[in-house]
Amino acid sequence: QVQLVESGGGLVQAGGSLRLSCAASGRSFSSYAMGWFRQAPGKEREFVAAISWNAFSTRYIDSVKGRFAIARDNAKNTVYLQMNSMKPEDTAVYYCAAVRNMYRSTSSDAFDYWGQGTQVTVSS
Numbered sequence: 001q002v003q004l005v006e007s008g009g010g011l012v013q014a015g016g017s018l019r020l021s022c023a024a025s026g027r028s029f030s031s032y033a034m035g036w037f038r039q040a041p042g043k044e045r046e047f048v049a050a051i052s053w054n055a056f057s058t059r060y061i062d063s064v065k066g067r068f069a070i071a072r073d074n075a076k077n078t079v080y081l082q083m084n085s086m087k088p089e090d091t092a093v094y095y096c097a098a099v100r101n102m103y104r105s106t107s108s109d110a111f112d113y114w115g116q117g118t119q120v121t122v123s124s
Helices: none
Strands: 003-007 010-013 018-025 032-039 046-051 058-060 068-073 078-083 092-100 118-123
Touching: 003 092, 018 032, 018 092, 018 118, 032 068, 032 078, 046 068, 046 078, 058 068, 078 092
Parallel strands: 010 118
Antiparallel strands: 003 018, 018 078, 032 046, 032 092, 046 058, 068 078, 092 118
């Protein structure tokens, strides 16, 4: 019931910053918890960050704590991932995802709707 489109990916040098956006279409964006996942070649898709429908709760994978920040603007039907102090290990395709009401786990199968992904490449 919600369609997601990521944007903002690209090439950045290590130590740099990048901001990803995920635009959602649908009537009830504010009722969805949102998450960001990433997948690098040869690796499993992994959880990065999530935010509750009311933005009162956020969660991050340990490796990005203090560097990445997830935020949402329900009036704009958009969720963001601000990525700072980027490292080559952050290189991956980044996906936004949505689940109605709340995220029950950080597993990808806990999220029902997915965007197409946006490539993020961090050079050394």
